[in-house]
Amino acid sequence: MANPLKARLQEGKIALNAWSLLPSTYTAEFMVQAGWDSITFDMQHGLHDYTSAVACIQACQGHPATPLVRVPWAEPGILGKVLDAGAWGVIIPMINTVDEAQALVKACYYPPLGMRSNGPVRAAAYGVASPYQTIANDEVLILPQIETREAVANAEAILDVEGISGIYVGPSDLGLSYELPPVLDREEPEMLEIYRDLLKLTKDRGKVAGIQNMTPAYGARMAEIGFQLITIASDGVFVGRASREAVAATRKLVGDRKI
Numbered sequence: 143m144a145n146p147l148k149a150r151l152q153e154g155k156i157a158l159n160a161w162s163l164l165p166s167t168y169t170a171e172f173m174v175q176a177g178w179d180s181i182t183f184d185m186q187h188g189l190h191d192y193t194s195a196v197a198c199i200q201a202c203q204g205h206p207a208t209p210l211v212r213v214p215w216a217e218p219g220i221l222g223k224v225l226d227a228g229a230w231g232v233i234i235p236m237i238n239t240v241d242e243a244q245a246l247v248k249a250c251y252y253p254p255l256g257m258r259s260n261g262p263v264r265a266a267a268y269g270v271a272s273p274y275q276t277i278a279n280d281e282v283l284i285l286p287q288i289e290t291r292e293a294v295a296n297a298e299a300i301l302d303v304e305g306i307s308g309i310y311v312g313p314s315d316l317g318l319s320y321e322l323p324p325v326l327d328r329e330e331p332e333m334l335e336i337y338r339d340l341l342k343l344t345k346d347r348g349k350v351a352g353i354q355n356m357t358p359a360y361g362a363r364m365a366e367i368g369f370q371l372i373t374i375a376s377d378g379v380f381v382g383r384a385s386r387e388a389v390a391a392t393r394k395l396v397g398d399r400k401i
Contacts, residue, residue, distance in 0.1 A: 145281040147208035161376040165194030174207035218249035228264040231283030247305035289315035308350030327360040341368040
């Protein structure tokens with residue numbers, strides 16, 4: 143079985159990525175039926191733990207959205223566990239150096255490329271034509287986050303590490319690193335120039351660039367300049383936004399009158 147998200151990206155197509163903060167299989171099922179190409183279960187800043195991430199990956203089964211996980215940190219144990227659970231890729235925060243990128247590769251790939259321990263549990267079911275262990279190194283996506291000045295300075299060398307699939311930009315932390323407000327849809331000229339530089343590095347190497355966005359309009363702009371993996375907001379944002387809109391619309395209609 144091939145990784146459908148990786149296949150889409152290799153064809154040069156834009157992929158829309160959902161972001162899951164809420165540890166609910168009910169919410170996950172609604173999200174994956176909405177038409178996203180992938181969904182990322184966030185174990186770093188989201189409310190997911192390993193158990194909820196596994197359950198939500200199971201909820202994706204039979205739907206077209208490819209499950210990914212953002213791990214809390216580049217720790218080999220949790221990287222191996224989420225891949226064993228059936229994540230087709232991982233997003234890894236705060237990868238700043240070549241050494242960290244090399245260690246990441248070792249944790250995520252089976253020999254000879256890495257040192258991932260054998261025990262794919264759920265992921266073994268992906269090995270339909272061939273055993274999962276024979277396809278995993280070709281199919282999993284490894285996306286280190288570029289979200290500091292140091293990571294920007296080392297981005298070229300990080301992308302040159304064999305096994306790194308591309309990069310995923312974290313605008314909020316990146317802004318903080320440059321002493322700017324921690325927002326997603328950035329407009330500062332210097333930040334947009336950094337984006338263009340990162341995109342050139344990834345394009346020159348035939349690799350993938352993803353980015354976190356708050357609004358569809360800004361996500362579309364990022365796609366136009368070359369980002370392929372486009373994340374829009376999160377399930378928590380969507381619930382809050384829809385709730386506020388419903389309350390505002392109803393209050394406008396009913397006013398504050400008494401019955």
